Amino acid sequence: MELTPDLLKTNLDTVWVLFTAFLVFFMNAGFALVESGLCRVKNTVNVLAKNYVVFAVSTLAFWLIGFGMMFGNGNPLIGLTGFAPSLINGSTSFSALDWTSVPIAAKFFFQLVFAGTAATIVSGAVAERIKFRAFIIFSVVMIAFLYPVAGHWIWGGGFLATLATPVHDFAGSTVVHSIGGWAALTGAIILGPRLGKFTSRGEPQTIRGHSMTSVTLGGLILWLGWFGFNPGSTMAADGRAIAHIALTTNLAAATGTITSLLASWWLQKKPDLSMIVNGTLAGLVAITAGCDAASMVGAVAIGGIAGVLAVLAVFGLERLRVDDPVGALSVHLVNGVWGTLAVGIFATTEGSVFTGGNGLLYGGGFTLLSSQLLGVLAVGAFVAVASSAAWMLIRATMGLRVSAVEELEGLDVGEHGMPAYVLDSDSPLANDAAASAGMGMPMPAEGAFAEERVLAKKL
């Protein structure tokens, strides 16, 4: 092939798309750490396993069905071509993605890691009480149906993309985060709260997570991953755009961190690190829709408000008796909605790389804001209804929730037959015989390592 500028551009764009997709893939580690760190030690293996396996499941479900349903050529409601695509030759099945020149395999891979993120969001809100198999099945439904349909409306050429003023959701405050958030909300409600979360008088009890090291590392990995999520959504190495987006993304994360720190300090008397990490994530979720359209000052405002919202929403959801062990709803749902609306308020074509019109504060009136609101409502209504149906169908068939006994003993033993940590090498837990005899309650292990112990005594 001749080395034309066009070929060089395509290759450079592909490098950018893959690099940023790898960062987004790594967000799986961030979610696994934040969520498991915020859950109790007895449910750690289960939370890790859900977050780990869900990307594998998403890969197959999105390849077989989801990608075609989201980006395939179809109608304003759904895509209908390109299922289980071979992804090797130029394809005309995905005209909604024709705007970027990278190979179809790169387009698919980038969209896949986004789909995986949407599925992961659900995991935290239903943690510490959902059956492993029920979560896996829901994830298949999510990636094969819920996410691609609503996603088609905005990113796949559907009806929200073809409005006179189309909904602008650059990297997915609505498409990824609020879709995940709505499904998480219905799941949390239908499952009900964890045992012990509310007293019989309805007073919320704080249930602490087990590792702030996991939470903090996870938060930083997610912050890093967002530098793929937002700047990568250009799907082209346009220097001016990607640098601008990296900056607005980071400014919103920073102000979300600081305002959540201040809000937590004020409301809880001391700055709570788990609130701060969620404040960062809130800022990131909120800037996602408008990272291209906000100015530096706009990003500061969007992120700053998000950090406060994240803290307030934690207490608000507790009042509503919704039990969300990791704050996923405060982060992804509340701020996914806020970020989408914020485009209608803060979009500026002068101080940004956006060309789609100004928001309310920059003289654009309510035009853009109205579209954004319509997008929020349409997607929210669909996902809330469809995900509720899916949860209830699963409950009716295989059951959603583990038994009370298993919940109290922990899902690690109940679902996976193993503890997350064995911090005493001589513990019977280190040995399978003891483990299978009832790992939740350590017991003397008859015969376990008996010979080794005799040797140890001799020495």
Added chain:
Amino acid sequence: MELTPDLLKTNLDTVWVLFTAFLVFFMNAGFALVESGLCRVKNTVNVLAKNYVVFAVSTLAFWLIGFGMMFGNGNPLIGLTGFAPSLINGSTSFSALDWTSVPIAAKFFFQLVFAGTAATIVSGAVAERIKFRAFIIFSVVMIAFLYPVAGHWIWGGGFLATLATPVHDFAGSTVVHSIGGWAALTGAIILGPRLGKFTSRGEPQTIRGHSMTSVTLGGLILWLGWFGFNPGSTMAADGRAIAHIALTTNLAAATGTITSLLASWWLQKKPDLSMIVNGTLAGLVAITAGCDAASMVGAVAIGGIAGVLAVLAVFGLERLRVDDPVGALSVHLVNGVWGTLAVGIFATTEGSVFTGGNGLLYGGGFTLLSSQLLGVLAVGAFVAVASSAAWMLIRATMGLRVSAVEELEGLDVGEHGMPAYVLDSDSPLANDAAASAGMGMPMPAEGAFAEERVLAKKL
């Protein structure tokens, strides 16, 4: 320098090679976490230290000797030029790498991180009983001699690269993973099993690792790293090729995850997260040789079989009385072999970016499969014999295995004089005096922090 398309291409290719090399470098963290997580807490510092130091040792050994022996101009068996290269000017010493236009320093760096991976694989199989210094010395032998010689045969222009139908090992199922795997196998056999792994009647005992958080995070880091390992092996930013390879790599990882999940669920009654993580790695190892040559469907098949093989091999090796604490042999050796042979079965020039002929299932007959088998056997025979000699030489001179007392007390204290965790800030372990007096068995620390304690009581 004039800004020609050729210069732009070289610079872009270099960015790609370095970026992917950094991802492969980061696999050191993945291996350190997976292996230490699967070992007992008393050996954690030792496992971490081995995995950490081995890359430093590999860097010097590969720069001084290994790189010249692997890629230097020489004969069909060995390279003989370019030892301790200055790597600053264009060099004619490494004609086997002339196919890529990136600077020689980039070629070296990319190959170095691969060499480091091969050395790391050995670490897990010999864990919890090998002397620290013995492992370091073996790593030098591995990187200066074993890996480069066998690697030269396939990647350095040696006799397996110049067959009528050359062995095709795109990113190293054989060159990296099975070489590491064979050396790990001989090491595990020559060292013998850990105390307590088999009863005197030969019944295997499961010995649990100490942290599933480490294992899961490590698994995700390795999955991420493989996006450098495989797509980076193009050593050029060819958009179509790197996107295809990213996808086949991910599909095989996903199916390996899911089939190992199902196999574990079936055989062990509950889905074991450590099996699942190893299933992912098995899928990744298996697709490594043919990531360019497999179609999407081929990648699904290769990875799916790998996940099952990984689970079965764990139990099979236990039957053979081979003690591999982390499953390194199931992952790297068994699936390194499987992946290399799979090229001969699944290679397709239509559904992939490969041009070297079709495999058995795509009408290519046994031609390619025969070459692949020859490659597996030649490399396996050489590494098994040569590594056995190296292990035995080390055993005869400095000794291979720690004492039984040290093994029972743990290698952290024995080899490094420190515990991995001190989770009680007031523990005597937090203080050196106590530690050096016998850290394995906590004891009252005479005088340790005595003054601080007096102060604490006063307050």
Added chain:
Amino acid sequence: MELTPDLLKTNLDTVWVLFTAFLVFFMNAGFALVESGLCRVKNTVNVLAKNYVVFAVSTLAFWLIGFGMMFGNGNPLIGLTGFAPSLINGSTSFSALDWTSVPIAAKFFFQLVFAGTAATIVSGAVAERIKFRAFIIFSVVMIAFLYPVAGHWIWGGGFLATLATPVHDFAGSTVVHSIGGWAALTGAIILGPRLGKFTSRGEPQTIRGHSMTSVTLGGLILWLGWFGFNPGSTMAADGRAIAHIALTTNLAAATGTITSLLASWWLQKKPDLSMIVNGTLAGLVAITAGCDAASMVGAVAIGGIAGVLAVLAVFGLERLRVDDPVGALSVHLVNGVWGTLAVGIFATTEGSVFTGGNGLLYGGGFTLLSSQLLGVLAVGAFVAVASSAAWMLIRATMGLRVSAVEELEGLDVGEHGMPAYVLDSDSPLANDAAASAGMGMPMPAEGAFAEERVLAKKL
């Protein structure tokens, strides 16, 4: 826009600058893990929180003030333009950065992540005794004033950049690491040592950290991050330069690892993993100034000396009664100085990509070495004096150090109201009521989970 080679180059350069900036950003995770791992479990949340929040604070302080003061057009001492920049249009305020063609937003982002690193370095040396709010305020001073002023002298067109032989500090051994190191030194001295670090007779006591898993993972993340730090400082995708720099960086890290291993083995009888990780970092800090100017052999020498210095400095600082819980001074200050001077000794225009003249060992005499020494002294004098003033001002106003009671009980509870780990799911610590009643000393939690416990007994 027409697809010219110039546009392609700018886009490629921007991809490189952002990619490497993301790696440097990720160093925040590395510092958080290394520092918290080397501190006691009772101070873990506090160390994590400091390292986490400091980047958010740095983002705002550097955007509002620091960037303009460092790179704005001004005089030889200070920059005076470009505060709170909009960063969207071409700007003439930052002529010191005109040498790279990437968008101003990319220049800012790259410089921001460097500023964040400088602030993070301080954190470790003042750990386990500084008030959270005092550290945050100092970080603002650091990023808005100390770092940009001294940085302006060398990187912003200040007086050290316009000497006949300018100070050469390619990626910041002085600008980042020794600036951070000097501020850390004055902070550690002014705060005084931790309770229990020295007996009343002045004998140092080793205080162990709480997690070598954190330390090791953090070390590998920092090693990875340095591949952004040094090669990225080209701020252009010049293939020959970035490959060379990646290699010298890695060689110095490897030799720092190995010489610190040997020094620790010799002095402490057993190889101490925390010393080894610090040895790697020492090698990395030392090569940072001259990563472009050293040959392969030079990098080996610079890193090898750094590893020994790091170990010796730990014991030397203890003799001087300076308490540096994580070895930050040995790594960043001692080796920041060594690395800057090493440019004057090892710079070579033949074996490297440097054109600024040879060092002492390559026939350049003392010319370059003298400039380097002047740079070290000028920056050191300014930062030592100015940071001392800042520390003392904070001490006089809000206080620097937590109470002795809080220090003994741990800053996690005292500053943040939460423990880092709850490894027993049924512990009263898992519940807020108990926690707020006095988390440092576990107590029966009246009513905490009372209903859940009743249920558990029934089952």
